[in-house]
Amino acid sequence: MISYTELKKGMIIVYENEPYEILENHFLRMQQRKAVAQVKMKNLANGKVLSRNFQASDYFEEAEIEEKKAVFIYSNRQEYWFHEEGNPKKRFSVKEEVIGNQAKFLKPQTVVSVILFEGKIIKIILPIKIDFKVISAPPAIKGGTVSGGSKIVTLEGGAQISVPLFINEGDIIRVNTELGEYTERVNND
Numbered sequence: 001m002i003s004y005t006e007l008k009k010g011m012i013i014v015y016e017n018e019p020y021e022i023l024e025n026h027f028l029r030m031q032q033r034k035a036v037a038q039v040k041m042k043n044l045a046n047g048k049v050l051s052r053n054f055q056a057s058d059y060f061e062e063a064e065i066e067e068k069k070a071v072f073i074y075s076n077r078q079e080y081w082f083h084e085e086g087n088p089k090k091r092f093s094v095k096e097e098v099i100g101n102q103a104k105f106l107k108p109q110t111v112v113s114v115i116l117f118e119g120k121i122i123k124i125i126l127p128i129k130i131d132f133k134v135i136s137a138p139p140a141i142k143g144g145t146v147s148g149g150s151k152i153v154t155l156e157g158g159a160q161i162s163v164p165l166f167i168n169e170g171d172i173i174r175v176n177t178e179l180g181e182y183t184e185r186v187n188n189d
Helices: 096-105
Strands: 012-015 018-028 036-043 049-054 059-062 065-076 079-084 087-095 111-117 120-125 129-136 150-155 160-164 172-176 181-186
Touching: 018 049, 065 087, 079 096, 087 096, 087 120, 096 120, 160 181
Parallel strands: none
Antiparallel strands: 012 018, 012 059, 018 036, 036 049, 065 079, 065 111, 079 087, 111 120, 129 150, 129 172, 150 160, 172 181
């Protein structure tokens, strides 16, 4: 059992018989009262986000999850198809709701972690940084770097992100998939 003081961001617990991922956890102490943990958590079965306050009397069960590696193959009509790493014959699909906003950063042959709870896929974790080719980028405007400007580019797979002005069409860039942000340009060697 886990006490309310042991809850950490990213931890998966069972709350009301459902798997929840802790998104935020803050302690609140008011004068002459016991400390309260203000927790924001996401239901991994249906995607709903809850905010709850927990006290010293609250205990939780850590979710027994299984993690497997899988390789992304393709997407079709809000379904994303994968196969087990090392076994291309074992294919399975995942609905877009499970993957969430990270779906736009999936590209073929990307190895991901699949999180299962009671045999059901509840979460797909992408690598934190993935390299993408810039498919289209507006031209840089001369003198535009004075304000440290940025522009929106389209990556392979269709994702659009904000990048510095010096990024051009055909460049390979590294993207943080958790934040959906540009991190650096990769040499095209």
